[in-house]
Amino acid sequence: MRIVLGVAGGIAAYKAVLLLRLLREAGHEVRVIPTQAALKFVAQPTWEALAGHPVTADVFHGTDTVDHVRFGQQADLVIVAPATANLLAQAASGLATDLLTNTLLTATHAPVLMAPAMHTEMWHHPATIDNVATLRRRGVHVLEPDSGRLTGQDSGPGRLPEPEVIAQVALDLVSSSQGLQGKRVVVSAGGTQEPLDPVRFIGNRSSGHQGVAIAQAAAQAGADVELVACNISADVLPHHPRITTVTARTTLELGERMQERSEADVIFMVAAVADFRPKQTVETKIKKDSANPEATPTIELVENPDILAGLVTNRKHHQVIVGFGAERADAHATVTDLGRAKAIRKGADLLAVNEVGQTRGFGDVANHVHLFNAHGEEVAEISGTKPQVAAGLVDQVVSLLTP
Numbered sequence: 001m002r003i004v005l006g007v008a009g010g011i012a013a014y015k016a017v018l019l020l021r022l023l024r025e026a027g028h029e030v031r032v033i034p035t036q037a038a039l040k041f042v043a044q045p046t047w048e049a050l051a052g053h054p055v056t057a058d059v060f061h062g063t064d065t066v067d068h069v070r071f072g073q074q075a076d077l078v079i080v081a082p083a084t085a086n087l088l089a090q091a092a093s094g095l096a097t098d099l100l101t102n103t104l105l106t107a108t109h110a111p112v113l114m115a116p117a118m119h120t121e122m123w124h125h126p127a128t129i130d131n132v133a134t135l136r137r138r139g140v141h142v143l144e145p146d147s148g149r150l151t152g153q154d155s156g157p158g159r160l161p162e163p164e165v166i167a168q169v170a171l172d173l174v175s176s177s178q179g180l181q182g183k184r185v186v187v188s189a190g191g192t193q194e195p196l197d198p199v200r201f202i203g204n205r206s207s208g209h210q211g212v213a214i215a216q217a218a219a220q221a222g223a224d225v226e227l228v229a230c231n232i233s234a235d236v237l238p239h240h241p242r243i244t245t246v247t248a249r250t251t252l253e254l255g256e257r258m259q260e261r262s263e264a265d266v267i268f269m270v271a272a273v274a275d276f277r278p279k280q281t282v283e284t285k286i287k288k289d290s291a292n293p294e295a296t297p298t299i300e301l302v303e304n305p306d307i308l309a310g311l312v313t314n315r316k317h318h319q320v321i322v323g324f325g326a327e328r329a330d331a332h333a334t335v336t337d338l339g340r341a342k343a344i345r346k347g348a349d350l351l352a353v354n355e356v357g358q359t360r361g362f363g364d365v366a367n368h369v370h371l372f373n374a375h376g377e378e379v380a381e382i383s384g385t386k387p388q389v390a391a392g393l394v395d396q397v398v399s400l401l402t403p
Contacts, residue, residue, distance in 0.1 A: 001076045001174065002029050002075055003023055003031070003076065003077045003078070004030075004031050004071055004072070004077070004103060004107065004110075005020055005030050005031070005033070005051075006033050006081075006083075006100045007032065007033070007034040007035065007047075007082070008035050008037065008080065008100070009036070009037020009086075011041060011117075012082040012117040012159075013038050014041065015082070017046060017050065018163040019079070019081055020047070024050065024051070026167075026171070030053075031051065031053055031071055031075075032053070033099050034055065034100070036098065039057060044056075056099065059102055061099070067099070071107075072103040072106030072110075075103075077113075077170060078107045078111070078112040079112075079114075079115070079166065080100070080104075080112070080113070080115065081114075081115035081160065081163075082115060082116065082118075083116045084118055085125070085131075087101075087114075088131045088132060088142075089127065091114070091131075091140070092132075092134040092135050111170075111174060111220055112140045113140075113142075113143065113166070113169060113170045114140060114141070114143065115143045115160055115166050116132075116142065116160075117160035118158050119151070119154060119158050120154065120156035122158065123157055136213075136385070136386075136387050137235075137236065138238065138239055139216040139217075139219065139387075141391075143161055143169065144157075145157055145158050145160065145161065146159040146162075173391075179221050179395070179398030179402075180218055180394065182223075183223045183401070184266075185215075185226070185265065185267075185268070186225075186258070186261040186264040187225060187226070187227050187228070188211060188230065188254060188258060188269050188307075189210070189214070189215065189227060189228070189230065189270050189271055190232040190271055191205070191207075191230055191273075192230050192248070192253075193230075193274075194276070195278070196281065196282065197281065197286045198283070198285060199285050202276070202278065203231070203274065207236060208229060208236050208271075209386050210270060210324075210386045211271060212227070212229075212232070212236055213387045213389070214393060215243050215268075216238050216243070216387070217387065217391045217393070219238075219243050223242065223265075224242050226244050226246065226261055227243055228245075228246055228254060228257045228261070228271070229246070230247070230254055230271045251273050251274050251304040252277075252304070252305075265318070265319060265401075266397055267311055267322065268322045269307065269308045269322065269324060272324075272326060273307060275303065275304055276302065276303055276304060277302060277304050278301060278302075279302045280300070308321075308348060312346060313347075320350075321348045321350075322350045322393065323346050323348040324351070324352050325338075325342045325343075325351055325352070325353045326353075326354060327339055327354070328355060335354075336378065339351065339370050340376040341376070342372075347374050348374060349374060350373060350393075350400075351371070351372045351373075352369040352370070352371050352382075352393060353369060354367055354369045354370070366383070366384060366385055367383065367386050368383040368389075369381070379396070380396055
C-alpha cells in the first residue's frame with residue numbers, strides 16, 4: 001500500500017519516526033513529507049534512511065514529475081502525525097503553502113487521518129475546535145489527542161497518541177475503506193419541519209451531524225451516496241465528490257424523496273421525523289388577540305406516515321435498511337428496552353438507538369448507539385465522535401453485505 005506520512009513541526013515529530021518504522025515493517029511503501037519546521041526536530045537523513053525515498057518539504061522539488069500533485073493522487077492512505085494547530089488551520093482553510101499542504105489538497109480519494117499534538121490551550125482554543133469540526137465534516141478523520149505530559153511541566157489533553165495506536169487506526173480505515181465499492185447508498189439526515197403558518201413550524205433539535213457523518217463514511221467506503229437533507233445548515237453539509245445532496249422540508253416531502261430512491265443497495269434512515277403534522281396550515285401568520293386572551297387557537301394534529309416502516313415493507317432483494325431511533329429512558333423502561341421494542345416493531349436490518357436530551361445526542365457532540373437487529377437482539381454498541389460512530393455503522397453494513 002502507498003502511504004503518505006505527513007509530519008508537522010512539533011516536538012512529537014520523534015514519534016512519527018517510530019510510526020514510519022511500524023508502517024515499513026508491515027510492508028507498506030511510505031513517502032514522508034515533512035514541513036520545514038518538522039525538519040528542525042528530525043533531520044532529513046533520518047526520514048530518508050527509514051523511508052527509502054528522497055525527502056523534501058519543498059513544493060518546487062520534483063517539478064518534472066509534478067510531485068505536489070502526484071503524491072496525493074497516488075496515495076492509498078494519508079497520515080499526518082503530528083498535526084499541529086497550525087497545520088490543522090491550514091488544512092481547514094485549504095491553504096497550499098508547502099509540499100504537505102499541496103498533497104492534502106490533491107488526496108481526495110484516499111482516507112486521511114490526522115493525529116493532533118499541541119499544548120492543551122491550543123487544542124481547546126475555539127479556532128482549533130472549529131478547524132477540527134470543519135475537517136471532520138469534510139470526511140477527514142481527526143483523532144482525539146491523548147492526555148498526559150506535554151513539553152516542559154505542562155500536562156493535559158494534547159499529547160500525540162502512541163505510534164501503535166495511530167498505525168492501527170489508519171490501517172483500519174483502509175481495510176474497510178472499499179467495502180461499499182460500487183454500491184448505491186441513500187442517507188436521510190436532519191429533522192423535518194411541519195409548518196403551522198408562514199413563520200412557525202413544529203420541529204425538533206436534530207442538526208444532521210450524524211447523518212452527514214454516515215454519508216461521508218459511506219462515500220469513503222467507495223459508495224455513490226445521495227444525501228436527503230432535511231433543514232440542515234450549509235456549514236454542516238458535506239463536500240465530497242461521491243455525495244450528491246437533495247433537500248426536503250416536511251415529513252411528506254422526505255417520504256417522497258426516499259420513495260424515489262428506494263432502489264438503493266443501502267438505505268440509512270437517520271433523519272428525525274415528526275410523528276405528527278398540523279391538519280391545516282394557516283396561510284397568514286397566526287396572531288395573538290390581546291383584547292381576548294382566551295381566544296387561543298387550537299391546533300389539530302394528524303399522524304404522519306412511518307417512512308422507515310414503509311421502506312421495510314417494500315424492501316428490495318439484498319437491500320440493507322438501517323433505521324435510527326432517538327429515545328429517552330423513563331420510569332418504566334430503559335433506552336435499550338425502548339430500542340429493542342422499536343427494532344422489532346420497525347423490522348429494519350439494523351436499528352441504531354441513542355439517548356437524546358438537552359445535552360446529549362443533538363449537535364456536534366459525541367454519540368453512543370445501541371445497534372439492534374430485526375429480532376430485537378443487540379448486535380453492537382458503538383460510541384465516540386459522530387464520524388467514529390458513522391464508521392462503525394458502515395462496518396456493520398459491510399458485514400451484512402459480505403456473503
